[in-house]
Amino acid sequence: xxxxxxxxxxxxxxxxxxxxxxxxxxxxxxxxxxxxxxxxxxxxxxxxxxxxxxxxxxxxxxxxxxxxxxxxxxxxxxxxxxxxxxxxxxxxxxxxxxxxxxxxxxxxxxxxxxxxxxxxxxxxxxxxxxxxxxxxxxxxxxxxxxxxxxxxxxxxxxxxxxxxxxxxxxxxxxxxxxxxxxxxxxxxxxxxxxxxxxxxxxxxxxxxxxxxxxxxxxxxxxxxxxxxxxxxxxxxxxxxxxxxxxxxxxxxxxxxxxxxxxxxxxxxxxxxxxxxxxxxxxxxxxxxxxxxxxxxxxxxxxxxxxxxxxxxxxxxxxxxxxxxxxxxxxxxxxxxxxxxxxxxxxxxxxxxxxxxxxxxxxxxxxxxxxxxxxxxxxxxxxxxxxxxxxxxxxxxxxxxxxxxxxxxxxxxxxxxxxxxxxxxxxxxxxxxxxxxx
Amino acid sequence: xxxxxxxxxxxxxxxxxxxxxxxxxxxxxxxxxxxxxxxxxxxxxxxxxxxxxxxxxxxxxxxxxxxxxxxxxxxxxxxxxxxxxxxxxxxxxxxxxxxxxxxxxxxxxxxxxxxxxxxxxxxxxxxxxxxxxxxxxxxxxxxxxxxxxxxxxxxxxxxxxxxxxxxxxxxxxxxxxxxxxxxxxxxxxxxxxxxxxxxxxxxxxxxxxxxxxxxxxxxxxxxxxxxxxxxxxxxxxxxxxxxxxxxxxxxxxxxxxxxxxxxxxxxxxxxxxxxxxxxxxxxxxxxxxxxxxxxxxxxxxxxxxxxxxxxxxxxxxxxxxxxxxxxxxxxxxxxxxxxxxxxxxxxxxxxxxxxxxxxxxxxxxxxxxxxxxxxxxxxxxxxxxxxxxxxxxxxxxxxxxxxxxxxxxxxxxxxxxxxxxxxxxxxxxxxxxxxxxxxxxxxxxxxxxxxxxxxxxxxxxxxxxxxxxxxxxxxxxxxxxxxxxx
Numbered sequence: 001x002x003x004x005x006x007x008x009x010x011x012x013x014x015x016x017x018x019x020x021x022x023x024x025x026x027x028x029x030x031x032x033x034x035x036x037x038x039x040x041x042x043x044x045x046x047x048x049x050x051x052x053x054x055x056x057x058x059x060x061x062x063x064x065x066x067x068x069x070x071x072x073x074x075x076x077x078x079x080x081x082x083x084x085x086x087x088x089x090x091x092x093x094x095x096x097x098x099x100x101x102x103x104x105x106x107x108x109x110x111x112x113x114x115x116x117x118x119x120x121x122x123x124x125x126x127x128x129x130x131x132x133x134x135x136x137x138x139x140x141x142x143x144x145x146x147x148x149x150x151x152x153x154x155x156x157x158x159x160x161x162x163x164x165x166x167x168x169x170x171x172x173x174x175x176x177x178x179x180x181x182x183x184x185x186x187x188x189x190x191x192x193x194x195x196x197x198x199x200x201x202x203x204x205x206x207x208x209x210x211x212x213x214x215x216x217x218x219x220x221x222x223x224x225x226x227x228x229x230x231x232x233x234x235x236x237x238x239x240x241x242x243x244x245x246x247x248x249x250x251x252x253x254x255x256x257x258x259x260x261x262x263x264x265x266x267x268x269x270x271x272x273x274x275x276x277x278x279x280x281x282x283x284x285x286x287x288x289x290x291x292x293x294x295x296x297x298x299x300x301x302x303x304x305x306x307x308x309x310x311x312x313x314x315x316x317x318x319x320x321x322x323x324x325x326x327x328x329x330x331x332x333x334x335x336x337x338x339x340x341x342x343x344x345x346x347x348x349x350x351x352x353x354x355x356x357x358x359x360x361x362x363x364x365x366x367x368x369x370x371x372x373x374x375x376x377x378x379x380x381x382x383x384x385x386x387x388x389x390x391x392x393x394x395x396x397x398x399x400x401x402x403x404x405x406x407x408x409x410x411x412x413x414x415x416x417x418x419x420x421x422x423x424x425x426x427x428x429x430x431x432x433x434x435x436x437x
Numbered sequence: 438x439x440x441x442x443x444x445x446x447x448x449x450x451x452x453x454x455x456x457x458x459x460x461x462x463x464x465x466x467x468x469x470x471x472x473x474x475x476x477x478x479x480x481x482x483x484x485x486x487x488x489x490x491x492x493x494x495x496x497x498x499x500x501x502x503x504x505x506x507x508x509x510x511x512x513x514x515x516x517x518x519x520x521x522x523x524x525x526x527x528x529x530x531x532x533x534x535x536x537x538x539x540x541x542x543x544x545x546x547x548x549x550x551x552x553x554x555x556x557x558x559x560x561x562x563x564x565x566x567x568x569x570x571x572x573x574x575x576x577x578x579x580x581x582x583x584x585x586x587x588x589x590x591x592x593x594x595x596x597x598x599x600x601x602x603x604x605x606x607x608x609x610x611x612x613x614x615x616x617x618x619x620x621x622x623x624x625x626x627x628x629x630x631x632x633x634x635x636x637x638x639x640x641x642x643x644x645x646x647x648x649x650x651x652x653x654x655x656x657x658x659x660x661x662x663x664x665x666x667x668x669x670x671x672x673x674x675x676x677x678x679x680x681x682x683x684x685x686x687x688x689x690x691x692x693x694x695x696x697x698x699x700x701x702x703x704x705x706x707x708x709x710x711x712x713x714x715x716x717x718x719x720x721x722x723x724x725x726x727x728x729x730x731x732x733x734x735x736x737x738x739x740x741x742x743x744x745x746x747x748x749x750x751x752x753x754x755x756x757x758x759x760x761x762x763x764x765x766x767x768x769x770x771x772x773x774x775x776x777x778x779x780x781x782x783x784x785x786x787x788x789x790x791x792x793x794x795x796x797x798x799x800x801x802x803x804x805x806x807x808x809x810x811x812x813x814x815x816x817x818x819x820x821x822x823x824x825x826x827x828x829x830x831x832x833x834x835x836x837x838x839x840x841x842x843x844x845x846x847x848x849x850x851x852x853x854x855x856x857x858x859x860x861x862x863x864x865x866x867x868x869x870x871x872x873x874x875x876x877x878x879x880x881x882x883x884x885x886x887x888x889x890x891x892x893x894x895x896x897x898x899x900x901x902x903x904x905x906x907x908x909x910x911x912x913x914x915x916x917x918x919x920x921x922x923x
Contacts, residue, residue: 001784001788001791001792003523003524003526003715003783003784003792003870003871004788004791004792004795004870004871005871005872005873005874005876006795006798006870006873006874010873010874011795011798013874014798014799014802014874015798017802017805017806018798018801018802018804018805018818019805020801023794023795023798024794026794026797026798026801026818026820027664027695027696027797027820028818029663029664029666029817029818029820030664030666030692030695030696031666031669033669034664034666034668034669034696034700034701035695035696036569036694036695036696036697036700039694039786039787039790040566040567040693040694040786040789040790041566041786042563042566042567042781042785042786042789043782043785044785045782045783045784045785045787045788046782046783048528048783051528051532051779051782051783052528052531052532054782055532055535055538055556055779056535056537058537058552058555058556059535059536059537059538059552059553060537060551060552061536061537062536062537062540065549067542067545069542069544069545071544072543072544072766072767073542073543073544073767075540075542077468079464079465079466079493081464081493081496081497083534085496085497085500085501085504086500087530088500088501088504089509089510089511089512090504090505090506090507090508090509090511090512091500091504091507091509091719091720092509092511092525092530092717092719092720093509093510093511093525093717093718094507094508094509094510094515094718094719094720095515095517095520095522095718095720095721095850096718096720096721096722097720097721098517098853099841099842099845099850099851100907100910100912101842101845101902101905101906101907101908101909101910102506102507102508102845102850102902102905102906103506103507103508103720104503104506104507104906104907105503105504105505105506105507106503106507106720106721108451108453108503108506109500109503111453111921111922111923112453112454112455112923114921114922115453115455115922115923116488116489118922119486119487119488120486120488122483122486124922125921125922126921126922128721129722131578131579131582131723131765131770132578132765132766132767133766134763134765134766135578135582135764135765160766162763162766162767163766165740165762165763166762166763166764166765166766168762169589169739169761169762169763169764170621170764172762173589173592173621173622173623174621174623175623214481241483241486242485242486243477243482243483244481244482244483245480245481245482245483245484246483246484246486249483249484258766265539265540266539266540266541266542266543267533267538267539267541267771267772268538268541268542268543268550268553268767268768268771269543269765269766269767269768269769269771270543270578270723270765270767270768270769270770270771270772270773271578271722271723271770271771271772271773272766272767283919283921289721290919290921291921292915292916292919292920292921293915293920293921293923294910294911294912294914294915294920295910295911295914296907296908296909296910296911297908297909297910297911298908300907300908302906302907302910303910304910304912304915306912306915306916306919306921307916307919308916309916311613312581312613312614312616312617313612313613313614313856314613315613315617316613316616316617316626317616317617317619317620317625317626318620319613319617319620321617321621322581322582322584322585322614322617322618322620322621323579323581323582324579324580324581324613324614325578325579325580325581325711325721325722325723325724326721326722327578327722327723328719328720328721328722328723329717329719329720329722329723330719330722330723332500332720335454336496336500338488339454339464339488339489339491339495339496339499340463340464340465340491340493340496341463341464341465341488342458342462342463342464342465342488342489342490342491343485343486343487343488343489343490344461344463344485344490345463345464345465345467345488346485346486346488347485348467349465349467351474352467352468352470352472354475354477355470355472355473355474355475356472358472358475359472359473359475362475376477376478376481399542399545399546399549402544421467421468422468424468424471425471425472428472
């Protein structure tokens, strides 16, 4: 086996040193009744070319369909410069930077990630990332519960349904109550119910929300903070903040969501990037790793994991979270992606995404489709396609968005359609052609 | 061969990336604008985020320089205990890059996602066979999330039986994530001391086990690298009082094809695919922490479940009323799971067992060859890792930290230090099976040389490292006045 370096002679010599006769003897401490008495039932091993061929057969060719799916995972172009940088062994095959002297590369890159996502979202601090947007939101609400010592949170129904499920899973054991805020006719969260609420730890809205609608974050954050709760903004499309007013500018206390758009492939749902940013005053309640700047003994600048006394390996059951691994390589990718785009690039790219979506939306309305939600959208929108159009599109090699009926019965028959910069005008015109006149 | 494989080369200083910024640069190739501009309603547009402006070459050079400051498995022996820093096959990087996997949207209609679903389905079956369990959820994104999901499943199972138990037993050798995950599930961890041999004693478990205890979280092999030889008996004690047995599978690398936790009375366990199954650690993630359970717990696993239809096609089943819900927006860290799947397909049953045997051989070899110079608190055969302490060096005021830092000067990554907590001044060495005898001899010679230095010139150790990019960093100052952004 090419990954196992031992020759038979070396094994014999090492066994002699440890005082064993055979490899099996090394397991003498395992009582006989605990041992497996047969080989594992696994398929025969494959050689490298066999495995590549087998995997390529399973994976199939690049999707021939024109896919207009978003809903929390977005098809953006990944710059060619990125994969080679983060398949560099020094980033790829290192462990968590517990020994800072030999991990300055990872540490400085995380510090840069923390800085750039904070700037993107208009927030003051960021951690080194959590698992994904959904668990970032769940952790944000747990933070709010710790800080406010209140046990109820409000969650907009226009937050991604899977995120709401993850929040329920994380909050249920603590017995915390989740109040769901409905959405109004225009597709944005109806905040009027907050008037009757007094003891909320947090109010969480997503913008752009699950329907692609841009929320009135300032109103949501203002109403929340007026009631002593924490204003939590979540998002599935971080790129939107290349164009839109940032959560920080709108008054968010915590901005926690998904960073997959920032240079990560779709990869059937993961690994993605849980972005967790906050105002400075929540520093000591943050979950997960933080990297900070310091000096070495010779006074040269360097970086370390800091405030680890919040974390599980020190604080154990009193930790701010149980999280240990982050999504480090994904965070580094996002930092490089943001650096490649830069201040002007991100604005232009975000605008192009929206403009392409608007082009398709306008064309669909002209072709007889109905857009039921009137609020402005970013690059996703809800649409009732004319009868027969979804089937026609599917037959012609399109995946015309996500059918919403199973998730929202009130939107039965509607699709959530997403357009990114990867779709050309030709793709959009072809979509429109199938829809109708 | 000299004990010192590390040497100094040209190491570049590199400032934070924004210091390279010059107004007007970009490193991104924007697609042609082929649609008209659509005005954004007033009040929605924000200030452009203050991102640095760089060319592609700036960004590539910056991160290439940064990468050169890291030590990694591909550069040297990385014997970090409890972390299983084995070689990460390059083949797996080629597999995840296959366009049909890389570009697959997670919400594709299942008919268009049969390839990715098949890999997930097979990975579940393989992991069930390896652990002796019946069902697997691949959703947890790392070990700690696997634990959380496991305890949630146990909690839901007990609730279904009409029981609400509030405590959980956690041995003192446990990883910190164990008590933290239990606490997140509303359970109070009750510590159980390990016995003089470093393993759990049934009597100690019996003494604290009662009807208020939901179960026990056991790491096997434990963090001393020892097999929990009484686990079957412990499981019987816990089961007799209606509790359940959870196993932290972080150390499975010792036991593949040798022992299956499902055969020892374990009800649920998580694995760390980024440890045992060769997926790279990425400097701290992404990981993957699948949860494996016995059949009675299957209805409680996260949704959606992958199911095989009578026609052989795969589908996603969301209709599981007893499920604990979701822990991930989609199906977990798919790319990491693909690497583990590829590893299992490359190794086969015999290869996996051989890997465990050699991992154990390597750890015992290191233990035997160092125990005359480093204090070995549990002098008995170990499994995949061995734990020394700094006791022999204490009279010279040399600590585990000093020895770890000095090892850097010799060109090796330090072992895990000060863990497990039950051993004072611990140095925990896990060589893994992919280090050759020559690699281990180099590491052993380095540690022996360091032990000699500790006697002769301890100041050298206090000053270490001197050959890394940076000398020891002021962690106290970093925590006192935190600076997390530039």
